[in-house]
Amino acid sequence: MSLVLDALPTPTAQAERLVALGVHDVAGLSPTELRDAAAGAGDALLVVSPELAPVSALAPLLRYRGRPGFVVPDMTDVDDFGPRDGVPVPDGPAYLVEDLQRGDDMANWSPDEALPAITAAGRTPLTLAEGVHWLLQxxxxxxxxxxxxxxxxxxxxPSGALDARTPALWISNGTGRDGRERRDAPKVGWCWAGNRHTWLxxxxxxxxxxxxxxxxSRN
Known part of the structure; x- marks a missing residue:
């Protein structure tokens, strides 16, 4: 089973966290609108639509050991990664995601292997924006x-084919193009859909x- 060390805060506390980080300003929402979105919600993750708060703007708000997050240099198109077929995302500026799991039990599986197992279990894979919101909280x-x-x-x-890259969130070792100053920084990156990684x-x-x-109903 997946081991999660941090319990998810209440949606009300999540809204306050997003306001404190300035996510409402990025999204063009008022603090009241974010707080209203959380009102009455149960145990779930509050997510602001990436159409309003793109991953490229939220990644620098991530923190690990005091280091700010970043997107890898060869993923300048990070905001073009949208929900894949079969991953329904509610319309509107914000929505809720219930019963999060990190999926440690599938470490060293490839994305191509993991997807059918996730759906067969009656679950849905997280989007990149949802993963970033989870780590913000x-x-x-x-x-x-x-x-x-x-x-x-x-x-x-444009051809209709899927790009072979699949997004991921991990911790930089400060090597290569990341730079030593980014060691221990949270990292938005990617892996090939057919490759396996023991730490993911x-x-x-x-x-x-x-x-x-x-x-x-807000546009």
């Missing part, structure tokens, strides 16, 4: 040798649900 979920992929997001090429599980959830109230 629960930084301790990211551990060395226990990081995770977010294969609910894929990039579709596959994050998933039970379901996504719209938030209650007028925020769902």
């Amino acid at each position: 629960c930084p301790g979920v990211l551990e060395r040798n226990r990081c995770f992929m977010t294969i609910g997001s894929r990039l579709r090429r 599980g596959f994050a998933s959830a039970r379901r996504r649900v719209p938030v209650a109230g007028p925020l769902t």
